Amino acid sequence: MRGTHHLTRRLLGLLLALVTLLGVTSVAASAAPDREGSPQRAATPMETVAAMQPSWNLGNTLDAIPDETSWGNPKVTKAVFDTVKAQGFRSVRIPVTWNGHQSASAPYTIDGAWMNRVKEVVDMALADGLYVVLNVHHDSWQWISTMPADHDNVLARFKATWTQIAAAFRDHPASLLFESNNEPQFNNTTDAQGIQYNDELNTAFHTLVRQSGGGNATRLLVVPTLHTNSGQIFLDALDAWMRARNDTNLVPTVHYYGYYPFSVNVAGGTTFDATSQADMRDHFARVRATFTSRGIPVYLGEYGLLAYPDTNHPPRIERGEALKFFEQLGHDARSAGVTTALWDPGTFAFLDRTTLRWSDPALFAAVKSSWTTRSGTASSDRVFLAKSSAITAKTLTLNLNGLSFRGLWQGGTRLVQGRDYTVSGSQLTLTASALTRLAGNRAYGINATIEARFNAGRPWQIHVTTYDRPVLSSANGSTSGLTVPTQYRGDQLATMSATYADGGNAGPVNWTPYQEFNVSFRPDYAGNGLLLTSDFLTSLRDGQQATLVFHFWSGATVTYLVTRNGGSVTGTVV
Structure with missing residues (x-):
């Protein structure tokens, strides 16, 4: 019987994989609503999870510590879900941190008012016809991570937590999914040990929910890999665990925040280059080979770039490079048949929860477009023209992504091929005469x-920018922070390297000379300054000069010398 069951599942998987390749990514998207307006459970788990695409995270809200509004977002209202639904999202993930609302000792009772608030928010989303994923979130690092040293108590508390959640939502519709544990992690363990602890918690979660009866007997259960990491060792471990359960209503989940150096801008990871692109392709290829090609749905519970966007700080990642990241992610996820949940921490990122407007509408439009089609891009979204030099022709490489190039426009005016630009293969060249006209008075x-513009997807903006090499000035300060007077002159900062005379790396990130953007250094364009942070300065060797090289997006570099003497810091231009 078990062998027949797996054969049927495999045949279904092959059929669904073919459907995905043909571009039908949401077989059950038009399912009629059931109780409270929520969508009906589709015929198969694969179809149900496909019907959840795209998904959105109500981040930094019910998971905030200690309370719902502690991390800058207002209390969530139904208007939030109305907005999300109107923008095309079909499901929402509602992260919940239970720790601050639960007794820390047996019987680990969850506060009734908190449980009711969670139910209220879940019901708001369900009433809008959205699928909902409900989880245990920051508890993962607050107390679950101590399992190796406090095994029995952590396991008992985890069981008590899910026993109460399962009972509270037992009779909710099948469009509510439960997720075991966000980004499972365990202190002082090897991967092999961590996998064992993760298996143990997933087993407890599965057993308790299934035994609670009602809708929970067949409810889709979302189960994470260790760290929600897509490394093959973690995927294989979860696959083995799922095979042992013999339960088709299980949904593996992983997260993806990109190739780390690019995602945070460290170690020179300033562009969405071949390494970053390969990292993304490999992530989805592993997920497809392990799960979706076999008819097992996968939920990408979080994706994005770490600390981007962040309207409260200078952008770590150049805008065009971020757009390329989101464009490829949408394509690779669709090709792998994976449902994606955008991580949105709220007010300072994507959706402002107070105004119910997107903080960066153009960025969100690009993300939205990636759900259904490819867009063309180019090697850069900037053409830099040095004010101190004569204007010459500039060439960009087009990334067609399977599309056709239609031409260049400035507003409603189409530029003339041959006069304003030429195209040779993937090389787009803007003529000197066109750039002279576009540069106008050549203000910085x-x-x-x-x-x-291309025959599908979003257009690719190219900003014609006048600059000259930035000018830095000498400065004195302390290890609490040094602001270097800086004339950016139309340019923008890309990264900073820091080394000592003996070749050693200077700064808190000691494995690379290229320090982390916004952590070790931060531009202040409006204030004509460049801040070297306390984190960076206190890490410097006392009495030794560090050579900093600031790299700008135009390609210009400026070398600067910094010396720490006790609590004092001096900066000098080379």
């Missing part, structure tokens, strides 16, 4: 924006 900064 963006002089004009043109668009490369």
Whole structure:
């Protein structure tokens, strides 16, 4: 019987994989609503999870510590879900941290008012016809991570937590999914040990929910790999665990925040280069080979770039490079048949929970477009023209992504091929005469924006920018922070390297000379300054000079010397 069951599942998987390749990514998207307006459970888990695409995270809200509004977002209202639904999302993940609302000793009772608030928020989303994923979130690092040293108590508390959640939501519709544990992690363990603890918790979760009866007997259960990591060792471990359960209503989950150096801008990871692209392709290829190609649905419970966007700080990642990341992610996820949940921490990122407006509408439009189609891009979204030099032709490489190039526009005016630009293969060259016209009076900064348009997807904006090599000045300060007077002259900062005379790396990140953007250094464009942070300065060797090289997006570099003497710091231009 078990062998027949797996054969049927495999045949179904092959059929669904074919459907995905043909571009049908949501077989059950038009399912009629059931109780409270929530969508009906589709015929198979694969179809149900496909119907959940795209998904969105109500981040930094019910998971905030200690309370719902502690991390800058207002209390969630149904208007939030109305907005999300209107923008095309079909499901929401509602992260919940239970720790601050639960007794820390047996019987680990969850506060009734908190449980009711969680139910209220879940019901708001269900009433909008959205699928909902409900989880145990920051508890993962607050107390679950201590399992190796406090095994029995942690296991008992985890069981008590899910026993209460399962009972509270027992009769909710099948469009509510439970997720075992967010980003499971365990202190002082090897991967092999961590996998064992993760298996033990997933087993407890599965057993308790299934035994609670009602809708929980067949409810889709989302189960994470260790760290929600997509490394093959973690995928294989979860696959083995799932095979042992012999339960088709299980949904593996992983997260993806990109190739780390690019995601946070460290170690010179300033661009969405071949390494970053390969990292993303490999992530989805492993997930597809292990699960979705066999008819097992996968939920990408979180994706994005770490600390981007962040409207409260200078952007770590150049905008065009971020757009390329989201464009490829949408394509690779669709190709792998994976449902994606955008991580949105709220007010300072994507959806402002107070105004119910997108903080960066153009960025969100690009994300939204990636759900259904590819877009063309280019090697850069900037063309830099040095004010101190004569204007010459500039060439960009088009990334067609399977599309056809239609031409260049400035607003409603189409540029003339042959006169304003030429195209040779993937090489797009803007002529000197066109750039002279676009640069106008050549004031520092963006002089004009043109668009490369393709036969599908979003246009690619190209900003014609006048600059000169930035100018830094000497400065004195302390290890609490040094602000270097800086004339950016139309340019923008990309990264900073820091070394000592003996070749050693200077700064808190000691494995690379290229320090982390916004952590070791931060531009202040409006204030004409460049801040070297306390984190960076206190890490410097006392009495030894460090050579800093600031790299700008135009390609310009500026070398700067910094010396720490006790609590004092001096900066000197080379």
